[in-house]
Amino acid sequence: MTLFRVDTQINRPTAWILSWFLFVAGISLYFYTSQKRHLENPEDKVVPGLTQLGQGISDAFLKSDADDQSATGDGFFHSMLWTDTVASGKRFLWAMLLLIPAVVLGLHMGMFPVVGQFFLRFILFFDKIIALSVLPVLFIAFGIDELAKIMLIVIGVTPTIILDCFNLTKSVPQEQIVKGFTLGAKDFGVTYRIVLKQILPRVLNSIRLNLKAVMLFLFAGEMIASQDGLAFRIALLRRHMGMNVIIPYVLWVALLLFLVDLTMRVANRRLHPWFREA
Amino acid sequence: MSELIGICGVEVEYPIHGHAPKKVLSGINVSIRQGELVTVCGKTGCGKSTMLRLILGAEKPTRGQVLIDGREHGRPDRDRGYVPQKYSLFPDRTVLDNITFGPTMERFWLFGKRKKELREEAFEYLRMTGLHESDAHKYPDQLSGGMQQRVAIAQALIMRPRILLMDEAFSALDPATRGDMQKLIRDLWARAGTTILFVTHNIAEAIYLGSRVLVLGKEQPEDGSRVLLDIEVTDSKQDRLTKLIENAVMCNQREMEVPA
Numbered sequence: 001m002t003l004f005r006v007d008t009q010i011n012r013p014t015a016w017i018l019s020w021f022l023f024v025a026g027i028s029l030y031f032y033t034s035q036k037r038h039l040e041n042p043e044d045k046v047v048p049g050l051t052q053l054g055q056g057i058s059d060a061f062l063k064s065d066a067d068d069q070s071a072t073g074d075g076f077f078h079s080m081l082w083t084d085t086v087a088s089g090k091r092f093l094w095a096m097l098l099l100i101p102a103v104v105l106g107l108h109m110g111m112f113p114v115v116g117q118f119f120l121r122f123i124l125f126f127d128k129i130i131a132l133s134v135l136p137v138l139f140i141a142f143g144i145d146e147l148a149k150i151m152l153i154v155i156g157v158t159p160t161i162i163l164d165c166f167n168l169t170k171s172v173p174q175e176q177i178v179k180g181f182t183l184g185a186k187d188f189g190v191t192y193r194i195v196l197k198q199i200l201p202r203v204l205n206s207i208r209l210n211l212k213a214v215m216l217f218l219f220a221g222e223m224i225a226s227q228d229g230l231a232f233r234i235a236l237l238r239r240h241m242g243m244n245v246i247i248p249y250v251l252w253v254a255l256l257l258f259l260v261d262l263t264m265r266v267a268n269r270r271l272h273p274w275f276r277e278a
Numbered sequence: 279m280s281e282l283i284g285i286c287g288v289e290v291e292y293p294i295h296g297h298a299p300k301k302v303l304s305g306i307n308v309s310i311r312q313g314e315l316v317t318v319c320g321k322t323g324c325g326k327s328t329m330l331r332l333i334l335g336a337e338k339p340t341r342g343q344v345l346i347d348g349r350e351h352g353r354p355d356r357d358r359g360y361v362p363q364k365y366s367l368f369p370d371r372t373v374l375d376n377i378t379f380g381p382t383m384e385r386f387w388l389f390g391k392r393k394k395e396l397r398e399e400a401f402e403y404l405r406m407t408g409l410h411e412s413d414a415h416k417y418p419d420q421l422s423g424g425m426q427q428r429v430a431i432a433q434a435l436i437m438r439p440r441i442l443l444m445d446e447a448f449s450a451l452d453p454a455t456r457g458d459m460q461k462l463i464r465d466l467w468a469r470a471g472t473t474i475l476f477v478t479h480n481i482a483e484a485i486y487l488g489s490r491v492l493v494l495g496k497e498q499p500e501d502g503s504r505v506l507l508d509i510e511v512t513d514s515k516q517d518r519l520t521k522l523i524e525n526a527v528m529c530n531q532r533e534m535e536v537p538a
Contacts, residue, residue, distance in 0.1 A: 173364070173365040174336075175360075175362040175364065175365040175366070176365050176368065178334065178336045178354050178360060178362075179360055179362070179365075179366070179368075181353055181354035181355060182334070182354045182355065182356060182358055182359055182360045182434070182437070182439070183356065183379055183380035183383055183433070183434075183437060184355075184356040184380050184381075184383040184384060184437065185383045189383055193383075194368060197368075197370045198368070198369065198370055272370065273417070274369055274370050274371075274417040274418075274419065275370075276419065
């Protein structure tokens with residue numbers, strides 16, 4: 001069994017087969033189950049077949065929401081998938097923008113002992129609060145509009161990002177900071193032109209790794225109280241057993257998240273050519 | 279020559295939770311004149327780097343004073359250049375950007391003529407420290423250890439500091455590169471006359487480089503380190519000088535004169 005040795009050299013075709021095997025197996029298993037269920041019940045909606053999925057994809061990608069009065073016309077940019085993506089995307093972007101102050105706060109906590117002392121204990125406590133447990137409080141405090149959903153994402157993800165930035169700032173060698181002062185930099189020069197520049201690729205990685213958490217909180221907010229958005233649609237279709245649309249939606253969300261992740265990774269590599277991931 | 283650095287009755291203790299504070303330095307009195315190249319040696323953990331960090335302003339003494347030009351200085355500033363053993367360069371900047379970092383801190387934006395002049399000056403320092411112009415656009419992790427230290431020296435020198443503090447700057451280098459770097463420092467010192475404090479645990483290096491050698495050590499294990507030897511390096515009596523320094527470093531013996 002030379003294949004299972006720690007020093008096994010894998011050639012290109014084997015690597016390709018290994019990395020795609022589970023995808024192929026999963027898809028095969030799905031269609032096998034679907035076919036079996038359809039033999040027992042041709043109207044089965046739980047595991048839709050290829051034709052049902054095709055219909056669902058066509059409805060989602062090309063038709064507007066029948067309940068939405070403002071949606072007119074057909075085509076991708078009038079489709080319910082597109083309008084839902086835009087609605088969720090706006091919330092997602094707002095949440096991402098609100099992470100910028102979190103990065104700045106974490107940086108300052110790491111650089112300035114007074115700021116660190118002031119915030120650290122509170123943020124550590126805040127980080128332990130389960131964001132979903134305060135959802136009712138958020139809906140009472142901020143209403144069921146956009147703000148509550150964005151606040152849910154902020155409360156869920158911000159403490160992690162702040163603490164990550166704090167730790168990254170602290171990990172910058174003291175020699176670099178001292179060196180900065182000897183080269184004429186002042187406090188903010190050292191903070192922004194030395195430390196921030198050095199931790200930025202790792203901060204971007206940290207945000208990238210938290211994308212799923214951002215989406216999780218976004219989906220929780222949308223599923224509970226929303227009139228549009230990807231999660232709203234999934235929750236709505238669940239009531240009608242619309243698995244032929246839910247499955248394309250789930251895959252679409254995964255694809256979007258993958259693309260955002262990929263974009264951030266490529267941007268990180270381009271913006272920071274000096275950075276080597278550990 | 280007038281006194282540039284004065285270390286007067288300095289003691290350094292580090293608090294240890296639940297225990298008596300750890301004494302690192304006690305009763306240090308040293309006067310360094312302008313233009314001297316002083317090497318500080320001693321065993322590992324004897325407080326050489328602490329002494330350098332006190333002069334740098336990165337650390338405060340528990341008791342006593344560190345004076346520069348007769349005045350107490352606060353945090354590190356551009357008068358005191360610093361070349362540490364590790365993390366001497368900013369990894370996110372190319373060689374050229376590392377060297378020009380200091381001058382660009384004076385003004386946030388540099389345009390036209392001034393920018394061109396600064397680049398020229400940076401290239402001059404690059405050549406002076408034995409680097410090629412083709413290295414200018416490389417990142418630090420693309421350079422060898424010796425080249426990185428050359429850039430670090432250029433980066434510090436372009437600021438024209440009054441004092442250059444080097445903390446075991448060559449200890450990670452191979453013997454051949456180390457020899458080149460020692461020669462470079464001697465040449466730069468002879469040319470620019472900058473006051474240099476060079477910390478090393480290598481006795482041969484301390485004698486080769488220094489115009490004066492300080493040996494730090496502890497007479498008793500529980501004590502803080504003191505200056506065991508403070509001696510001018512002359513071309514004659516080099517062998518006896520080596521023996522004397524070795525004796526001080528190895529046996530922690532306090533002797534202030536070269537034996538006949």
